[in-house]
Amino acid sequence: MTVAEIIDGKAVAAEIVAKVTAHTASVAGSVVPGLATVLVGEDPASQVYVASKSRMAKECGFHSVQHTLPRETTEADLLALVESLNNDPSIHGILVQLPLPDHIDSAAVIQSIAPEKDVDGFHFINVGKLGTGELDTAFVPCTPAGSMLLLERVRGKDLSGLSAVVVGRSNIVGKPMANLLLAANATITIAHSRTANLADVVRQADIVVAAVGRPQMIEGDWIKPGATVIDVGINRIPAPEKGEGKTRLVGDVDTPAAKEVAGAITPVPGGVGPMTIAMLMANTLTAACRFAGVEQPKF
Numbered sequence: 001m002t003v004a005e006i007i008d009g010k011a012v013a014a015e016i017v018a019k020v021t022a023h024t025a026s027v028a029g030s031v032v033p034g035l036a037t038v039l040v041g042e043d044p045a046s047q048v049y050v051a052s053k054s055r056m057a058k059e060c061g062f063h064s065v066q067h068t069l070p071r072e073t074t075e076a077d078l079l080a081l082v083e084s085l086n087n088d089p090s091i092h093g094i095l096v097q098l099p100l101p102d103h104i105d106s107a108a109v110i111q112s113i114a115p116e117k118d119v120d121g122f123h124f125i126n127v128g129k130l131g132t133g134e135l136d137t138a139f140v141p142c143t144p145a146g147s148m149l150l151l152e153r154v155r156g157k158d159l160s161g162l163s164a165v166v167v168g169r170s171n172i173v174g175k176p177m178a179n180l181l182l183a184a185n186a187t188i189t190i191a192h193s194r195t196a197n198l199a200d201v202v203r204q205a206d207i208v209v210a211a212v213g214r215p216q217m218i219e220g221d222w223i224k225p226g227a228t229v230i231d232v233g234i235n236r237i238p239a240p241e242k243g244e245g246k247t248r249l250v251g252d253v254d255t256p257a258a259k260e261v262a263g264a265i266t267p268v269p270g271g272v273g274p275m276t277i278a279m280l281m282a283n284t285l286t287a288a289c290r291f292a293g294v295e296q297p298k299f
């Protein structure tokens, strides 16, 4: 029986943040990276995430501005805020926290962000650059970018000859992840809710990326022995064992079972999640360096 290596996302994220902080200090004479986060409404989970992004930005030495707008904010008002941030020379990165309330067209808001400030990598220009391999000037979405860095720790940068299955086809994770794996020479399959014999598809993979948003859906015996498992899921489930009304976080993978088979696996929490925030800092620093025409950091 093998026991998988646990990939410590928290530790790798701390390394990235240390690099960001050091590079920020080294360019301080030319530019102070500025990150604006925008939250509409009072969703408690979103409040926690946005607060930790703002806190991390300050730790990195950035100029950090958080805009918290009431749930009833109109789309026009939100577009006007984005426009003012697009035109603000002290701001290099703009993050509009998703999901937005139903009365706002998220796509319209995302596409209104200046591509060179789109540190989430969701604008068509950045999606197109990733799709065509213009990685030197693209912004890559933070969760897939962070997942690739974790994968690199185990498999290196070149995935030639390896098969990868991405379970999930979202614009935020599944599709950009598949593009990054392809750019690293992996042979990719994108599986989703309509895929037949999902267990058998997953069993072929040297690399499994789980990004479906369904708690513990990927079972242990779906994993090929020795595979690398990147669990992108963050699901809150009831945890009566901790007391009445308590919850805990689990991924999209049945981690205890998968650990017995996989070669390496990311935990939840402490895996991909912390990397997402670290890559947001990395992207914001990159945006500032491009703006100022100074050397970009390498991650």
Ligand SMILES: Nc1nc(=O)c2c([nH]1)NC[C@@H]1CN(c3ccc(C(=O)N[C@@H](CCC(=O)O)C(=O)O)cc3)C=[N+]21
Pocket (backbone or CB within 6 Å): 049, 095, 096, 097, 098, 099, 120, 142, 143, 234, 249, 268, 269, 270, 271, 272, 273, 274, 275, 276, 277
């Ligand atoms: N425009 C936009 N960009 C985003 O990047 C974005 C977003 N909207 N909306 C929401 C999701 C979610 N997200 C997370 C980031 C960090 C953790 C994270 O650090 N998780 C910790 C645990 C946190 C906890 O305890 O709740 C971990 O996995 O160890 C989780 C989730 C970014 N998102």
